[in-house]
Amino acid sequence: MKKIIVILSLLLIFNFCIAQKTKTFSPLTADSLTTGNYKDVLNSFFQLAVNNLIGPDKELKFTSNPFAVMAKMNPELMVDTNYYKYRHLRSLNFSFAGKLDTSYRFNGFISSVNYAIINKRDITISQSFLTSAYNANDEFNRLNDAFNQFIATIADAEERRKVRKIHAAIFMDSSTVTFNKLDKPTQDLIIALANKINASKFLNLIKIDPAINIRKASQQSFDSLKKLFQNKLLWTVGINDTTYKDQFLFSNISISSQLLKGVLNPLRNNNIELDIKTNFNFIDDTVKAGRDLKRSVFSFEPGFNWVLKSKYNQQSLVEFKFSGSYNHVFSGIYKNEKNDRLTFNGTVRVRVFNDIWIPLEIKYDPDRGNVFGFINIKANFKGITKAVNGK
Structure with a gap:
C-alpha cells in the first residue's frame, strides 16, 4: 500500500510539472544545482x-x-x-x-x-520533496482544478474552447499575462473560484499585487523549495x-x-x-x-x-x-x-x-x-x- 501511495504521489507531481510546462523536475535541472x-x-x-x-x-x-x-x-x-x-x-x-x-x-x-x-538532496526521488512541493503550491493546484471543473460545465463547445485557451494562458504558458490584464469577467471568475476553495493566500496575493503572473508565482515557490533541498544531508x-x-x-x-x-x-x-x-x-x-x-x-x-x-x-x-x-x-x-x-x-x-x-x-x-x-x-x-x- 505504501509503494502504491508513493508511486501515485510521483505521478501527481510529474503531471503537475507537465501541466506547468516546465522542466524543473528534470534530473538534469536538479543536477545543475549541485x-x-x-x-x-x-x-x-x-x-x-x-x-x-x-x-x-x-x-x-x-x-x-x-x-x-x-x-x-x-x-x-x-x-x-x-x-x-x-x-x-x-x-x-x-x-x-x-x-x-x-x-x-x-x-x-x-x-x-x-x-x-x-x-x-535528490529531489527527483525524494518523497519528502514531492509532498512539500505539492503542499507549497496547494492553493494554485486547487485553483487550477477548480478552473478545469468549471470548464467541464460549459455546454457550448465554442465557448468551452475559448475559456480553455484563457485557462492555458493563465496557468500553463510562460507568458506575460498578469491578473490585472485579464478582462473583468475572467477576474471575477478567478476570484469566485478562489473564494469557493478558500484560497485565502492567493486572494491576498492578488490584492497586494494585481500585476502578478499566476503561473510564475506558483513556479517561484517550487523553485525556492528545490534550492532549500540543496542543504539536505548526504552520507x-x-x-x-x-x-x-x-x-x-x-x-x-x-x-x-x-x-x-x-x-x-x-x-x-x-x-x-x-x-x-x-x-x-x-x-x-x-x-x-x-x-x-x-x-x-x-x-x-x-x-x-x-x-x-x-x-x-x-x-x-x-x-x-x-x-x-x-x-x-x-x-x-x-x-x-x-x-x-x-x-x-x-x-x-x-x-x-x-x-x-x-x-x-x-x-x-x-x-x-x-x-x-x-x-x-x-x-x-x-x-x-x-x-x-x-x-
Missing part, C-alpha cells in the same frame, strides 16, 4: 577526471552509476515509474582509474564503489583498492565515509557545506620486501566548503574548501614517524565551463613544514540529455 564538491562525493551521471595533473602519480578516472549507464542504453528508463523503480541504483557510484608514472606509463589500477546511505560509504602493474591485487585498500550538509540559507548567493570525511586505510608496508597490507592508517578530516553561486541561475561558480586532517598509524609505523599527525588542507574549485571544473588542492604538514599541491580537471557530463528531455 555543487562541484557534491559531484565529487556522489555523481548522478558521468565524470571523467585527470587527477594530480602535474605530479608524479597521475590518475585518469571515470565515475558513473548503474542507472546512468542503463538509461544511456534504454531511454525508457527515464519514464517516471521506471525512474522511481530503479532509484537505488542512482545511489551507487562506481569508478575506475588508471595510474600513470612521471613518464605517463601505466603504473597501476584503482577501482572503487560508493553508496549513499542517506541522500535527502556515503565506500571502498576502493589499488592494483599495481606487478598485478598484486588489493595492494592498498581504503574504507571511507563522507558526510555533506548545508549550513546557510541556500536561497542566498553563497552557502557553506559541512564536509566530514573518515578513512581507514590498509596500505602496503614499503619497508618490507614485496607487497602487503600490514600498514594501517586512520584519518579524520572535518571541514567546510564555501560555495559562491551565480545570482542568475543559482549554479555554483567558485568553491573554497578548508579542512584539517588527523592521521593515526595503528600498525606499520616507519622509523622516526609519529603515530599521530595533523595536516591543513584547502581546495579551490572553479567552474570553467558548464560541466568542467578545475580543483586546485593544497595540503600543509606543520610538523614537517611541507606543502603539497595538486591540480585536477574534472568533466561532469550527462550523455542522456535527449532521453531525459524526451521523457
